[in-house]
Amino acid sequence: MIDFDALEKGQQIGSATVFVNRADLVRYAGASGDFNPIHWNERFATEVGLPGVIAHGMFTMGAAVQLVADWAGNPGAIVDYQTRFTKPVPVADPAGTNPSETRGTAIEIVGTIGALDTEARTARVDLVVSVEGTKVLVKAQAVVQL
Amino acid sequence: MSINPDLAGRNYPAQEPYVVGREKIREFAAAVKATHRAHYDLDAAAQLGHGDLLAPPTFAIIVAQRADALLVNDSDSGIDFSRVVHADQRFTHHRPIVAGDQLVAELHVDTVRAMGGGAMISTRAEIATTEGEKVATTVSSILVRGEDQ
Secondary structure, eight states: OOOGGGOOTTOEEEEEEEEEOHHHHHHHHHHHOOOOGGGTOHHHHHHTTOSSOBOOHHHHHHHHTHHHHHHHSOGGGEEEEEEEEOSOOBOOOOTTSOTTTSOOEEEEEEEEEEEEETTTTEEEEEEEEEETTEEEEEEEEEEEEO | OOOOGGGTTOEEOOOSOEEOOHHHHHHHHHHTTOOOGGGTOHHHHHHTTOSSOBOOTTTTHHHHHHHHHHHHTOTTSOOOGGGEEEEEEEEEESSOOBTTOEEEEEEEEEEEEEETTEEEEEEEEEEEETTOOEEEEEEEEEEEOOTTO
């Protein structure tokens, strides 16, 4: 259990790394129903001006919040969660690899307490989500009911 | 074809209910690499006070994007889905989503803003049970890139 009164703004709640490969994108497409081919077809992605296949923004958003769910101990305590998608997350298809087994792109996530509401007893966790040092989500904030 | 500026203020009524299934929750949780047992195991969900498997925090996107499709596929919207980029997303949960929920979504087109040859469109899905209990509000903006963008 988290002791709400012991929390401080600016306190780090933890960090995590999530890896994403092409097989993960196919799995997310199927699970979510988002079959936009920019997430699984290299030719199409390039033709519409992308550097190649990119991850679903919603994959990154969905995977990043795990850090907050683990910290809170109950994913159902996340009452509000928002982000802007600012940079694409490219997912390469390296020659000679099995796309299901290759490690994939590393998404780094760091969570910090951004605000505390003592009346509502909620904590806002601000997530910094980056790939190779570039922020891919901006204003990624999850509000946790404690 | 350009974006129809009259889309702003348009509402799309709820369609057939979306029935949240246990296997869908497990499948979606695995797809976002969520490991919390409450998404997979009934006892773990019950220990946290949930009546059935708990959906991950972004699960409502399935229901929201089905509602968004009503707008995107509307013949006079002028939206070319292959030129759509997801710009932002917000979920406000009035209560957690669990397996067995029968959800309906009412879609509201809140704003349409011309940007270059394209447009930024913000929509809001009000998600409730078929009995009328409020479950979640999702807000999303999509950028439809113009022909030269």
